[in-house]
Amino acid sequence: MAKRLLDHVGIVTADISTAVRFWRDGLEMGVKMEERNDEEAVDIVFIDAGGDRTIELIAPTTEDSGIAKYLNKKGQGQHHVCIEVDDIEAVMARLTAQGFELINEAPRRRHDGTLYAFTHPKSTGGVMVELYQKPE
Amino acid sequence: MAKRLLDHVGIVTADISTAVRFWRDGLEMGVKMEERNDEEAVDIVFIDAGGDRTIELIAPTTEDSGIAKYLNKKGQGQHHVCIEVDDIEAVMARLTAQGFELINEAPRRRHDGTLYAFTHPKSTGGVMVELYQKPE
Numbered sequence: 326m327a328k329r330l331l332d333h334v335g336i337v338t339a340d341i342s343t344a345v346r347f348w349r350d351g352l353e354m355g356v357k358m359e360e361r362n363d364e365e366a367v368d369i370v371f372i373d374a375g376g377d378r379t380i381e382l383i384a385p386t387t388e389d390s391g392i393a394k395y396l397n398k399k400g401q402g403q404h405h406v407c408i409e410v411d412d413i414e415a416v417m418a419r420l421t422a423q424g425f426e427l428i429n430e431a432p433r434r435r436h437d438g439t440l441y442a443f444t445h446p447k448s449t450g451g452v453m454v455e456l457y458q459k460p461e
Numbered sequence: 462m463a464k465r466l467l468d469h470v471g472i473v474t475a476d477i478s479t480a481v482r483f484w485r486d487g488l489e490m491g492v493k494m495e496e497r498n499d500e501e502a503v504d505i506v507f508i509d510a511g512g513d514r515t516i517e518l519i520a521p522t523t524e525d526s527g528i529a530k531y532l533n534k535k536g537q538g539q540h541h542v543c544i545e546v547d548d549i550e551a552v553m554a555r556l557t558a559q560g561f562e563l564i565n566e567a568p569r570r571r572h573d574g575t576l577y578a579f580t581h582p583k584s585t586g587g588v589m590v591e592l593y594q595k596p597e
Binding site: 333339350423425 | 464470473476480483486487490509515535536542545555556580582585586587590
C-alpha cells in the first residue's frame with residue numbers, strides 16, 4: 326500500500342519565544358532543531374511530537390517575506406499539514422488529473438534530499454497540504 | 462518519560478464534500494469514521510493518516526454553531542492540533558502555573574472515555590492545542 330503518513334504540522338507565529346516557551350517549557354516537548362532560513366526569511370523551530378512526528382514553528386524575520394504577508398493577512402495559527410508519501414510525482418499527477426490545484430508544478434528538493442510540493446488550499450476544502458518524499 | 466504524541470489535526474471546512482474528495486480520492490487516504498454531532502452542530506470525517514494518526518475534517522451543520530462562527534471569522538483551514546498525553550491533569554496544572562490560558566478548567570470526557578481539554582490560542586503563540594488522555 327502506498328505510504329500516507331502525517332509527518333508534521335506547520336504553525337505560523339508572530340512571537341517565536343512565546344511559542345517555544347509553550348511547547349518546550351509548558352508541554353515539556355523537546356526541541357529537535359532550530360534554524361534561521363535567510364532565503365525564506367524565517368526562523369524555524371522543530372518540536373519533537375513523538376518519534377518521527379514534528380510540530381514546525383515558523384516566524385518571519387523580515388516585514389516583507391511570504392510568511393510575514395501570510396501572518397498579516399491570516400493571523401497566527403496553522404499554516405500547513407505535511408503528509409509523507411513514497412511516490413510524490415504519482416500523487417501530484419493524480420491530484421492534477423482530478424482537478425486539484427498544486428502550488429509547485431514539479432517537486433522541489435531540500436538540502437537533505439527530501440522532495441516536496443504544496444497543494445493550493447483553495448481546491449482542498451481549506452488547508453494547504455505539503456507532500457514529502459524522503460530519500461530512501 | 463511522559464507521553465507527548467501528535468495525535469490528530471483538526472481542519473475546518475465549509476465544504477466537507479470537497480475536503481473528503483481531496484483526502485480520500487485525491488490523496489487515497491482511508492476514511493476511518495464519519496459522524497454527525499448534533500450537540501456541537503458539526504459533521505466530522507476522520508481520515509486515516511497512518512496508524513494512530515488522524516486528519517479530522519469538521520464542517521458546521523447550522524449557521525450559528527461555534528464552528529460556523531469560527532469559519533465566518535477565521536475562514537477555512539486548520540482549527541487545532543491534538544497532542545496525546547498520559548497525565549492531562551498534571552499538564553493542565555503545569556500550563557496554568559506557567560501562565561498559559563486554558564479554555565477548559567477541568568478535563569472533559571468523550572463517550573469513549575478519552576479525557577480532553579483545549580488551550581487558548583492567545584497564550585500559545587497562535588494555535589489552539591487540544592490535549593487528549595486516552596483510556597488505558
